[in-house]
Amino acid sequence: MKNESQPLISVIVPVYNGEKTLFHALTGVLKQTFSCLEIIVVDDGSDNPVEAFIHPLLEDNRISVYRTERSNANVARNFGIGKSKGDYIAMLDSDDYWMESHLMDCLTLLKESDAQGLYGSLQLINSLSGNNHSLPVFIARELKEGESMIDYLLTTVFGAQTSTIFTTARSMKDILWNPLLIDHQDYDFVVRFYRKYKMAVKKTPTVLYSLSSGRNTHYESCIRFVEDNLKDIHPEIYNKYNFNMYVRTLQKEETKKFSNYFRKESIRYRELLSYQKYISICNPQNCIQEWIDKIRFIIYILWIRSEEK
Numbered sequence: 001m002k003n004e005s006q007p008l009i010s011v012i013v014p015v016y017n018g019e020k021t022l023f024h025a026l027t028g029v030l031k032q033t034f035s036c037l038e039i040i041v042v043d044d045g046s047d048n049p050v051e052a053f054i055h056p057l058l059e060d061n062r063i064s065v066y067r068t069e070r071s072n073a074n075v076a077r078n079f080g081i082g083k084s085k086g087d088y089i090a091m092l093d094s095d096d097y098w099m100e101s102h103l104m105d106c107l108t109l110l111k112e113s114d115a116q117g118l119y120g121s122l123q124l125i126n127s128l129s130g131n132n133h134s135l136p137v138f139i140a141r142e143l144k145e146g147e148s149m150i151d152y153l154l155t156t157v158f159g160a161q162t163s164t165i166f167t168t169a170r171s172m173k174d175i176l177w178n179p180l181l182i183d184h185q186d187y188d189f190v191v192r193f194y195r196k197y198k199m200a201v202k203k204t205p206t207v208l209y210s211l212s213s214g215r216n217t218h219y220e221s222c223i224r225f226v227e228d229n230l231k232d233i234h235p236e237i238y239n240k241y242n243f244n245m246y247v248r249t250l251q252k253e254e255t256k257k258f259s260n261y262f263r264k265e266s267i268r269y270r271e272l273l274s275y276q277k278y279i280s281i282c283n284p285q286n287c288i289q290e291w292i293d294k295i296r297f298i299i300y301i302l303w304i305r306s307e308e309k
Contacts, residue, residue, distance in 0.1 A: 030062075097208040
């Protein structure tokens with residue numbers, strides 16, 4: 001807990017039914033070389049209270065567990081942030097893991113960079129328990145000149161994952177997490193944080209990020225986030241993002257209801273597409289439909305060119 005010679009770091013861990021991962025994730029926190037911590041576990045209405053499967057760890061008085069009604073991870077995060085007493089706040093998802101130097105590295109870098117927040121690199125893993133064969137390391141980078149934060153995030157995929165985020169308590173409590181989002185919640189937090197506060201990039205990976213195969217994509221949440229930030233997205237990146245989402249929705253029967261949306265949005269800026277790419281996305285089912293699509297494409301291009309004059 002609080003030490004007069006050291007700042008206190010609050011670690012926020014939301015969890016829902018984390019029987020297979022939470023114990024290991026918390027073990028990684030308890031092994032940190034920086035020990036002046038409070039660890040706030042927020043049980044987001046799990047089927048069984050999480051105390052049952054982390055009981056041996058609760059002997060460490062730095063760990064507190066709170067249970068809330070089932071909502072979503074962002075609501076749980078905000079609840080934990082509200083309970084925190086630290087000078088700094090570190091986020092950790094219950095299926096991820098920190099290397100022992102993570103918090104010390106974050107604290108040192110934040111002070112050296114005179115920033116209020118960090119996002120960082122990570123090591124991809126299949127799970128917290130074995131079968132992690134030579135998966136790639138994602139190295140985060142600083143933004144390029146003229147690049148928006150959202151363009152960076154949409155092109156790098158893992159650019160600012162939740163368990164890499166470390167901030168001052170004051171800035172975290174000011175921004176908080178959007179309770180309406182289930183997916184892209186880390187993107188949303190970083191975009192809003194970056195608009196108001198300085199963020200530094202942590203290039204050394206000290207986070208093990210679990211690629212949970214059972215994790216479902218909440219497409220409504222993705223759409224909400226992108227539409228809220230449309231003005232900051234480069235048209236070419238917007239096209240590519242929606243095309244990738246379109247392809248993903250075609251792979252599962254239950255997500256086909258979103259296919260039309262992403263297909264339409266992937267040609268929003270059709271002047272950036274070749275005719276062949278445009279037609280392949282439209283996927284006309286007969287010659288008549290192909291001619292209609294071709295005429296639409298030509299008319300649109302002519303209209304764009306006339307606007308540019």
